Amino acid sequence: QANGAQQTAQSSCQSLDASLEEEVKAFLINEDELHTYDDLTKVSPVTPSTVLKCLQARYSAKVFYTHAGCTLVALNPFQPIPHLYSLDVMKEYHCAPQPQEFKPHIFIVAEEAYRNVQGQVEPTNQSLVVSGESGAGKTWTSRCLMKYYATIAAPSSSQKCQDTVERIERRVLDSNPIMEAFGNASTLRNNNSSRFGKYIQLQLDRCVPFMLLSENSMMKGATEEQRLEWKMQCDRQFNWLPNSRFLNFHMGSCDFSEMENVILPRLVTLHVFPQTGFLQNTADLLGVPSEELEACLRLRSLRAGKQSVVLKPCSQAECSVRRDCLAKLIYAHVFDWLVACINKSMCADTSRWCNFIGLLDVYGFECFTSNNLEQLCINYANEKLQQHFVAHYLKAQQEDYVSEGLAWSFIQYQDNQSCLDLIEGSPAGVFSLLNEECRLNRPSDAKQFRMRLEKELSSNACVSWDKFSRQPDFTVLHYAGKVSYQIEGMMEKNKDPVPPELVHLLQQSQDSLLQSFFTEHSTEDSSGRGPSKVVTVVSKFKNSLESLMKILHSTTPHYTRCIKPNPDCRPLTFKKEEVINQLEACGIVETINISAAGFPIRVHLHSAAIYIFISAVRLWLVRREVLRWRRAATVIQRCWRKWKSLAETELDDVANIEAETPVYDPTLRERGSVQLSTCQEPVMVRSWPLGLALASAPTITVAVTACGFQKVVSLMTCLKLSFRSTDYKVETNQFDQGVASIRAQPQESIKLHLQRSPLLYADMYPGRKTGGITGFNQILLEKT
Numbered sequence: 089q090a091n092g093a094q095q096t097a098q099s100s101c102q103s104l105d106a107s108l109e110e111e112v113k114a115f116l117i118n119e120d121e122l123h124t125y126d127d128l129t130k131v132s133p134v135t136p137s138t139v140l141k142c143l144q145a146r147y148s149a150k151v152f153y154t155h156a157g158c159t160l161v162a163l164n165p166f167q168p169i170p171h172l173y174s175l176d177v178m179k180e181y182h183c184a185p186q187p188q189e190f191k192p193h194i195f196i197v198a199e200e201a202y203r204n205v206q207g208q209v210e211p212t213n214q215s216l217v218v219s220g221e222s223g224a225g226k227t228w229t230s231r232c233l234m235k236y237y238a239t240i241a242a243p244s245s246s247q248k249c250q251d252t253v254e255r256i257e258r259r260v261l262d263s264n265p266i267m268e269a270f271g272n273a274s275t276l277r278n279n280n281s282s283r284f285g286k287y288i289q290l291q292l293d294r295c296v297p298f299m300l301l302s303e304n305s306m307m308k309g310a311t312e313e314q315r316l317e318w319k320m321q322c323d324r325q326f327n328w329l330p331n332s333r334f335l336n337f338h339m340g341s342c343d344f345s346e347m348e349n350v351i352l353p354r355l356v357t358l359h360v361f362p363q364t365g366f367l368q369n370t371a372d373l374l375g376v377p378s379e380e381l382e383a384c385l386r387l388r389s390l391r392a393g394k395q396s397v398v399l400k401p402c403s404q405a406e407c408s409v410r411r412d413c414l415a416k417l418i419y420a421h422v423f424d425w426l427v428a429c430i431n432k433s434m435c436a437d438t439s440r441w442c443n444f445i446g447l448l449d450v451y452g453f454e455c456f457t458s459n460n461l462e463q464l465c466i467n468y469a470n471e472k473l474q475q476h477f478v479a480h481y482l483k484a485q486q487e488d489y490v491s492e493g494l495a496w497s498f499i500q501y502q503d504n505q506s507c508l509d510l511i512e513g514s515p516a517g518v519f520s521l522l523n524e525e526c527r528l529n530r531p532s533d534a535k536q537f538r539m540r541l542e543k544e545l546s547s548n549a550c551v552s553w554d555k556f557s558r559q560p561d562f563t564v565l566h567y568a569g570k571v572s573y574q575i576e577g578m579m580e581k582n583k584d585p586v587p588p589e590l591v592h593l594l595q596q597s598q599d600s601l602l603q604s605f606f607t608e609h610s611t612e613d614s615s616g617r618g619p620s621k622v623v624t625v626v627s628k629f630k631n632s633l634e635s636l637m638k639i640l641h642s643t644t645p646h647y648t649r650c651i652k653p654n655p656d657c658r659p660l661t662f663k664k665e666e667v668i669n670q671l672e673a674c675g676i677v678e679t680i681n682i683s684a685a686g687f688p689i690r691v692h693l694h695s696a697a698i699y700i701f702i703s704a705v706r707l708w709l710v711r712r713e714v715l716r717w718r719r720a721a722t723v724i725q726r727c728w729r730k731w732k733s734l735a736e737t738e739l740d741d742v743a744n745i746e747a748e749t750p751v752y753d754p755t756l757r758e759r760g761s762v763q764l765s766t767c768q769e770p771v772m773v774r775s776w777p778l779g780l781a782l783a784s785a786p787t788i789t790v791a792v793t794a795c796g797f798q799k800v801v802s803l804m805t806c807l808k809l810s811f812r813s814t815d816y817k818v819e820t821n822q823f824d825q826g827v828a829s830i831r832a833q834p835q836e837s838i839k840l841h842l843q844r845s846p847l848l849y850a851d852m853y854p855g856r857k858t859g860g861i862t863g864f865n866q867i868l869l870e871k872t
């Protein structure tokens with residue numbers, strides 16, 4: 089039975105696959121039209137291949153922007169596209185009543201955010217999240233956005249304002265080269281790659297963007313004088329900077345060689361290249377004695393007891409680590425200082441601005457052959473952003489539905505909470521376990537740590553273990569794919585220890601800037617008893633990410649995903665494999681699916697609305713019918729009253745005549761109740777109008793109605809006409825239809841015309857059982 093069920097499941101899966109394949113083929117057949125899809129949610133079915141094909145078609149048609157639901161996909165053309173970012177285009181998007189109806193463009197994102205922050209009664213701060221892998225075009229996109237704001241925020245009327253804007257534009261945009269010079273590097277993937285995440289706030293008062301707040305910085309080329317001052321000869325080769333056109337750095341070129349020593353068998357001696365003088369140059373630039381610098385790099389100080397300190401030589405590898413650590417320490421401080429300087433020079437007083445547009449240029453998801461703590465942090469940040477995106481998007485949709493008063497049900501989507509729990513969970517999460525390991529202050533053992541991770545985290549479905557891998561590692565199933573992280577070296581990176589000797593060295597620097605960086609810094613706690621509490625890399629990263637997320641949560645986000653169409657940065661070249669990897673890595677297909685998931689809900693809601701509509705139509709139809717009936721009743725009533733008054737007048741005349749010839753019992757003379765003496769059985773007709781009605785109703789419809797002669801009698805009675813009178817002529821030749829006419833002769837005559845009612849169902853009745861009388865035909869009374 090189980091086998092049978094399995095086979096059925098398999099075959100239904102196969103048939104599903106086959107039908108999906110058919111659909112994909114059918115969609116792709118229309119190649120000529122693929123480039124016309126402005127929004128990838130219109131692609132059907134949404135599969136990586138259909139999305140890829142669509143983007144490829146657009147790229148070939150030189151269309152570089154495509155919507156993917158609430159996200160904008162930007163493909164890097166790797167060559168300037170004339171007029172794509174011109175002033176005129178900016179103005180066009182800015183002045184359009186509905187820029188969303190224009191072709192997809194980064195300016196739509198910019199304009200939407202700008203209108204949100206400017207136009208509302210209570211303006212909301214905005215965030216523009218630009219992500220993508222190295223070289224995808226994030227920095228370019230950010231620059232475009234800044235330029236757009238700098239341009240459009242200028243109220244053209246006033247020259248003064250124009251000057252202010254130009255000044256701001258210059259300041260804002262000019263900070264980019266400084267930051268890029270310090271924070272960018274030439275890498276294999278991008279020859280001007282930002283090595284930092286960037287969050288910029290464009291602070292706006294009511295008319296112009298004011299300031300730029302950013303997170304990072306640096307310096308670029310040097311003048312000849314500066315080269316001399318910094319001892320940077322052009323013909324020199326530097327280890328950290330393979331491209332000598334860029335900033336050269338002496339410290340990276342300080343190398344170490346191992347030498348045998350009789351007294352200490354493995355004493356490592358710092359080997360300074362005398363011909364280059366790297367160590368001396370470094371010492372000069374840092375403003376410290378070269379011997380002390382050398383000693384710091386070579387010797388570790390160990391505390392022996394309360395007072396004495398023992399110096400222990402470091403291994404060659406340790407020396408290199410210390411050298412790198414010194415450089416990173418200085419770099420980190422200079423970087424923060426530069427950011428602070430830029431911010432200080434541009435940031436307006438808080439009283440002068442009310443809202444901001446935040447611009448987040450963030451590194452994309454990374455998956456290399458070998459991944460370590462850096463990738464774990466980057467991918468963790470991307471998981472956080474993805475969660476924010478999904479939560480925000482669904483929340484926004486939800487609010488839409490509520491505001492539209494529509495019933496809605498929650499969409500099922502890929503929730504990455506368990507992956508985040510795996511990484512940031514406490515007490516059992518990769519970060520907390522890493523921190524715990526670092527606090528134990530023991531030599532780290534990758535194998536042991538892997539076992540600990542497995543023990544603590546194996547219940548989480550987002551982690552898996554390759555028992556056969558040579559290097560201890562763990563694999564995380566991220567929303568964008570699986571990534572294996574090497575454990576070796578992870579703990580050390582997390583500790584990122586700063587040897588106290590290095591800090592002491594810099595505290596003695598003759599350079600006032602360096603000195604200012606390190607005066608407050610202490611390697612010992614206030615009691616002076618030991619090292620201050622270690623703040624690990626992941627803790628710092630997590631904290632800074634949390635504060636960023638806090639800001640993002642308080643703003644309305646707009647997402648742009650930059651895609652690098654080929655690895656070699658070649659113009660207008662689209663490599664499918666490269667793009668598909670990025671589509672998966674930045675979760676574009678996922679994004680479209682989320683957007684598309686909203687669509688069935690809309691359809692569902694719309695079908696509910698159609699149902700809510702159909703009911704309304706039905707209700708309206710019923711109301712209309714009831715109104716018709718009411719109107720019919722009113723017409724009948726009106727005619728009835730008219731007839732009644734006419735009849736009363738006529739009958740009063742008749743009664744006067746009748747009074748002279750008493751034919752029937754005077755006790756029964758009360759109006760409408762007559763006993764006919766000529767009848768075998770007395771016919772009691774209660775009230776003459778009813779009698780008249782009975783008499784004139786069609787025979788088939790009135791069970792109690794008299795017919796034929798009785799009908800005539802009934803009519804005569806209710807009209808109080810003398811039965812024997814020859815003054816009246818009653819024509820009853822249409823018995824089925826009622827009385828045809830009664831004529832009073834010779835004095836005057838009354839004509840009673842009976843005609844079929846134009847009212848629908850007027851001569852129908854619900855059933856004999858009810859015994860009710862219906863089917864009044866209209867009686868028109870005409871005096872002749």
Ligand SMILES: Nc1ncnc2c1ncn2[C@@H]1O[C@H](COP(=O)(O)OP(=O)(O)OP(=O)(O)O)[C@@H](O)[C@H]1O
Pocket residue numbers: 164165166167168169220221222223224225226227228229278280281282283451650
């Ligand atoms: N829209 C565009 N039009 C023309 N060229 C572009 C465009 N976007 C990017 N480029 C080109 O691609 C190169 C790489 O872009 P950019 O430096 O913005 O990438 P990035 O995503 O910021 O990379 P990293 O993360 O490494 O800093 C740029 O130097 C630029 O020449």
